[in-house]
Amino acid sequence: MTKGVDRRTINKMLVILPVAACTACARQTPVAPRSAEAFDAGPLADYEPNSAVRFRSKRVIVVRDQLGVMAVSAVCTHQGCVVSLDSEALVCECHGSMFTMDGDVIAGPATKPLAHFKVTLVAGRIYVDPAQQVPSKDRLIL
Numbered sequence: 001m002t003k004g005v006d007r008r009t010i011n012k013m014l015v016i017l018p019v020a021a022c023t024a025c026a027r028q029t030p031v032a033p034r035s036a037e038a039f040d041a042g043p044l045a046d047y048e049p050n051s052a053v054r055f056r057s058k059r060v061i062v063v064r065d066q067l068g069v070m071a072v073s074a075v076c077t078h079q080g081c082v083v084s085l086d087s088e089a090l091v092c093e094c095h096g097s098m099f100t101m102d103g104d105v106i107a108g109p110a111t112k113p114l115a116h117f118k119v120t121l122v123a124g125r126i127y128v129d130p131a132q133q134v135p136s137k138d139r140l141i142l
């Protein structure tokens with residue numbers, strides 16, 4: 001009898017180790033959000049730096065700045081009107097509030113920043129989940 005590990009044990013390990021490694025990798029791979037409100041906001045390649053796209057029916061604005069991608073609520077924090085995309089700001093036409101592209105208040109009557117939602121990048125596509133609010137300034141770092 002030889003010392004150490006026999007051939008059968010080595011063969012078993014050669015089968016088990018790759019399977020275990022693949023299982024670990026699968027756990028780390030991002031997956032698309034699964035809430036009923038989550039939606040596909042399109043390919044990351046469609047978002048130039050310093051650009052924004054409003055998803056009117058979702059009431060969400062996806063913004064790409066120099067640091068990454070964020071999803072900002074388009075619902076004004078004053079009384080709930082939907083804000084519009086101006087060239088460099090988000091504007092509420094109901095009572096004139098203005099917000100920066102990342103949702104901070106520039107001008108009232110609104111006093112609170114716009115909400116931010118979870119953004120996930122899966123296979124080159126951006127997914128937004130309005131059911132998951134994240135801290136202000138949270139963004140998908142690129």
Ligand code: FES
Pocket residue numbers: 076077078079080081092093094095096097108109110
């Ligand atoms: S609802 Fe937007 S400013 Fe009043």
